[in-house]
Amino acid sequence: MCELTGKVAVVTGGARGIGAATAKRLLDAGATVVIADKRLEAAEETADGLGDNALARHVVVEDSASVRALVESVAVDLGSLDIWVNNAGIVENALALDMADEVWNETIEVDLTGTFYGAREAGRYMCANGGGAVVNISSIAAYRATRPEHHVAYDVAKIGVAHMAKVLASEWASSGVRINAVAPGYTNTDILKEVGSSNPEIMSAWLAQVPQRRLLEPDEIAKVILFLVSDASSAITGQVIHADAGFTAW
Numbered sequence: 001m002c003e004l005t006g007k008v009a010v011v012t013g014g015a016r017g018i019g020a021a022t023a024k025r026l027l028d029a030g031a032t033v034v035i036a037d038k039r040l041e042a043a044e045e046t047a048d049g050l051g052d053n054a055l056a057r058h059v060v061v062e063d064s065a066s067v068r069a070l071v072e073s074v075a076v077d078l079g080s081l082d083i084w085v086n087n088a089g090i091v092e093n094a095l096a097l098d099m100a101d102e103v104w105n106e107t108i109e110v111d112l113t114g115t116f117y118g119a120r121e122a123g124r125y126m127c128a129n130g131g132g133a134v135v136n137i138s139s140i141a142a143y144r145a146t147r148p149e150h151h152v153a154y155d156v157a158k159i160g161v162a163h164m165a166k167v168l169a170s171e172w173a174s175s176g177v178r179i180n181a182v183a184p185g186y187t188n189t190d191i192l193k194e195v196g197s198s199n200p201e202i203m204s205a206w207l208a209q210v211p212q213r214r215l216l217e218p219d220e221i222a223k224v225i226l227f228l229v230s231d232a233s234s235a236i237t238g239q240v241i242h243a244d245a246g247f248t249a250w
């Protein structure tokens with residue numbers, strides 16, 4: 001049901017973590033996958049490890065010219081663009097009263113504006129070429145104030161990308177383009193170490209709030225993304241799937 005043979009996919013921030021796991025899932029389902037990241041060497045290393053149908057490209061998601069160039073090069077080199085996963089993201093902990101302008105601006109630029117540029121440029125191609133599927137990566141932080149760590153810029157960017165999926169789904173439904181969001185819970189990746197998973201006190205505070213009492217693995221998020229870009233979810237657009245071990249359920 002989640003077969004993707006002949007499809008061309010782009011995963012931003014695909015060099016590691018949830019993005020790399022997603023690239024692997026899409027490849028295993030038969031797609032050709034472009035791993036697009038601001039760290040080109042890391043993207044190349046990941047692509048090399050995933051086989052012949054994985055390619056690496058450089059992208060800086062908050063630079064619209066860079067995103068547009070990526071879409072154009074994929075369309076020319078691979079002849080299509082069917083799937084786009086807006087996965088690249090950053091987070092920095094800071095209390096609001098201590099948050100520097102630079103942290104606010106960079107987080108909004110990468111996580112919110114970068115996701116919009118990806119959706120807009122991929123959507124422009126897909127609307128003109130018969131359809132496609134886009135997934136934005138939101139977060140539990142969009143739906144609950146996280147604790148003990150705080151990062152308001154990230155939180156509002158992540159509710160923004162979830163609502164963006166709803167609005168763009170309504171704009172693009174008649175063109176055959178679906179766009180949804182996934183809101184992951186605490187997932188075992190490098191970014192989470194920066195947020196606090198290397199600190200035992202923070203880890204135990206988190207696990208006390210997670211009904212399944214565990215961190216998620218990147219592949220558990222990748223499987224949800226695979227579902228949302230495949231025909232198995234043909235009826236679903238404009239929705240947010242919470243893949244969070246129950247965190248936002250109660």
Ligand SMILES: NC(=O)c1ccc[n+]([C@@H]2O[C@H](COP(=O)([O-])OP(=O)(O)OC[C@H]3O[C@@H](n4cnc5c(N)ncnc54)[C@H](O)[C@@H]3O)[C@@H](O)[C@H]2O)c1
Pocket residue numbers: 012013014015016017018019036037038039059060061062086087088089090091110114137138139140183184185186187188189190191192
């Ligand atoms: N790990 C979690 O617990 C968790 C929870 C909820 C949501 N998320 C979201 O999932 C996504 C992936 O997170 P992850 O944990 O795999 O993170 P990660 O830091 O392990 O990987 C992120 C990747 O994005 C790339 N990237 C960062 N900024 C970029 C930019 N401006 N342009 C292009 N590439 C850029 C990085 O180089 C890196 O390869 C992010 O959007 C994150 O906010 C993660």
